[in-house]
Amino acid sequence: LVENAVKHGIHPKVGTGTVHITAKMFNGEMLFIIRDDGVGIDKERMPKVLLPWFGSGNGVGLSNVHERLKSLFGEDYGLRIMSEVNKGTSIYVRVPLNENNAGKGGIDGAGKAQGADYR
16 A cells, blocks of 8 residues: 555655555554555546556556455455545555454454464
8 A cells, every 4th residue: 555655646746745654543443544645546546446457557556455455354344545636545444453353364452463474
Protein backbone atom coordinates (compact mmCIF):
# COMPACT_ATOMS: atom_id res chain seq x y z
CA LEU A 1 0.00 0.00 0.00
CA VAL A 2 2.84 2.36 0.80
CA GLU A 3 4.56 1.52 -2.47
CA ASN A 4 1.29 2.21 -4.31
CA ALA A 5 0.93 5.55 -2.52
CA VAL A 6 4.40 6.61 -3.65
CA LYS A 7 4.28 5.09 -7.14
CA HIS A 8 0.78 6.13 -8.19
CA GLY A 9 -0.02 8.98 -5.82
CA ILE A 10 3.19 10.95 -5.42
CA HIS A 11 5.39 10.07 -8.39
CA PRO A 12 3.10 11.50 -11.12
CA LYS A 13 2.47 14.65 -9.07
CA VAL A 14 4.26 17.84 -10.04
CA GLY A 15 6.23 19.20 -7.08
CA THR A 16 6.53 17.56 -3.69
CA GLY A 17 4.23 14.96 -2.21
CA THR A 18 3.60 13.41 1.18
CA VAL A 19 2.64 9.93 2.39
CA HIS A 20 1.34 9.55 5.95
CA ILE A 21 1.19 6.13 7.64
CA THR A 22 -0.74 5.62 10.87
CA ALA A 23 -1.34 2.45 12.90
CA LYS A 24 -3.81 2.30 15.80
CA MET A 25 -5.25 -0.41 18.02
CA PHE A 26 -9.00 -0.05 18.51
CA ASN A 27 -11.66 -2.46 19.86
CA GLY A 28 -9.53 -5.58 19.41
CA GLU A 29 -8.46 -4.61 15.90
CA MET A 30 -5.49 -2.96 14.27
CA LEU A 31 -6.21 -0.06 11.93
CA PHE A 32 -3.65 1.00 9.34
CA ILE A 33 -4.19 4.27 7.50
CA ILE A 34 -2.11 5.16 4.44
CA ARG A 35 -2.72 8.66 3.06
CA ASP A 36 -1.11 10.56 0.22
CA ASP A 37 -1.67 14.00 -1.23
CA GLY A 38 -1.12 12.80 -4.78
CA VAL A 39 -3.16 12.73 -7.96
CA GLY A 40 -6.06 10.69 -6.54
CA ILE A 41 -8.33 8.18 -8.27
CA ASP A 42 -11.16 9.41 -10.47
CA LYS A 43 -14.78 8.24 -10.03
CA GLU A 44 -14.70 6.08 -13.18
CA ARG A 45 -11.65 4.11 -11.99
CA MET A 46 -12.64 3.76 -8.33
CA PRO A 47 -15.05 0.78 -8.76
CA LYS A 48 -12.34 -1.10 -10.68
CA VAL A 49 -9.27 -0.60 -8.46
CA LEU A 50 -9.64 -3.98 -6.72
CA LEU A 51 -10.07 -5.92 -9.97
CA PRO A 52 -7.07 -8.07 -10.93
CA TRP A 53 -4.92 -6.67 -13.73
CA PHE A 54 -6.55 -3.23 -13.61
CA GLY A 55 -4.33 -0.20 -13.23
CA SER A 56 -1.61 1.90 -14.71
CA GLY A 57 1.20 -0.61 -14.14
CA ASN A 58 0.84 -4.36 -14.13
CA GLY A 59 -2.45 -3.98 -12.27
CA VAL A 60 -1.74 -6.16 -9.24
CA GLY A 61 -1.18 -3.53 -6.51
CA LEU A 62 -4.48 -2.99 -4.68
CA SER A 63 -5.99 -6.22 -6.00
CA ASN A 64 -3.00 -8.16 -4.66
CA VAL A 65 -3.28 -6.50 -1.23
CA HIS A 66 -7.02 -7.20 -1.13
CA GLU A 67 -6.56 -10.90 -2.01
CA ARG A 68 -3.73 -11.37 0.50
CA LEU A 69 -5.78 -9.80 3.29
CA LYS A 70 -8.71 -12.08 2.43
CA SER A 71 -6.48 -15.17 2.47
CA LEU A 72 -4.90 -14.20 5.81
CA PHE A 73 -7.96 -12.91 7.68
CA GLY A 74 -11.00 -14.25 5.83
CA GLU A 75 -13.97 -11.93 6.13
CA ASP A 76 -12.65 -10.51 9.42
CA TYR A 77 -10.73 -7.68 7.80
CA GLY A 78 -11.81 -4.41 6.28
CA LEU A 79 -10.49 -2.33 3.40
CA ARG A 80 -11.79 1.12 2.53
CA ILE A 81 -10.46 3.38 -0.20
CA MET A 82 -11.35 7.05 -0.34
CA SER A 83 -9.94 9.34 -3.00
CA GLU A 84 -10.38 12.73 -4.59
CA VAL A 85 -8.75 13.73 -7.86
CA ASN A 86 -5.80 16.11 -7.37
CA LYS A 87 -6.21 15.91 -3.57
CA GLY A 88 -5.02 12.39 -2.76
CA THR A 89 -6.06 8.96 -1.57
CA SER A 90 -6.65 7.43 1.87
CA ILE A 91 -6.67 3.67 2.40
CA TYR A 92 -7.94 2.18 5.65
CA VAL A 93 -7.06 -1.44 6.48
CA ARG A 94 -8.62 -3.08 9.54
CA VAL A 95 -7.38 -6.48 10.77
CA PRO A 96 -8.33 -8.48 13.87
CA LEU A 97 -6.08 -8.66 16.94
CA ASN A 98 -7.77 -11.87 17.99
CA GLU A 99 -5.73 -14.97 18.89
CA ASN A 100 -8.61 -17.10 17.57
CA ASN A 101 -7.59 -15.94 14.10
CA ALA A 102 -3.98 -17.06 14.51
CA GLY A 103 -4.47 -19.99 12.13
CA LYS A 104 -5.72 -17.58 9.49
CA GLY A 105 -2.73 -15.28 9.86
CA GLY A 106 -4.26 -13.15 12.58
CA ILE A 107 -2.34 -10.77 14.79
CA ASP A 108 -2.04 -11.53 18.50
CA GLY A 109 -2.68 -9.00 21.25
CA ALA A 110 1.00 -8.00 21.23
CA GLY A 111 0.75 -7.03 17.55
CA LYS A 112 2.84 -9.99 16.34
CA ALA A 113 1.85 -11.72 13.13
CA GLN A 114 0.67 -15.29 13.61
CA GLY A 115 0.47 -18.03 11.01
CA ALA A 116 2.11 -16.04 8.21
CA ASP A 117 5.69 -15.37 7.17
CA TYR A 118 6.10 -11.74 6.09
CA ARG A 119 9.76 -11.98 5.04
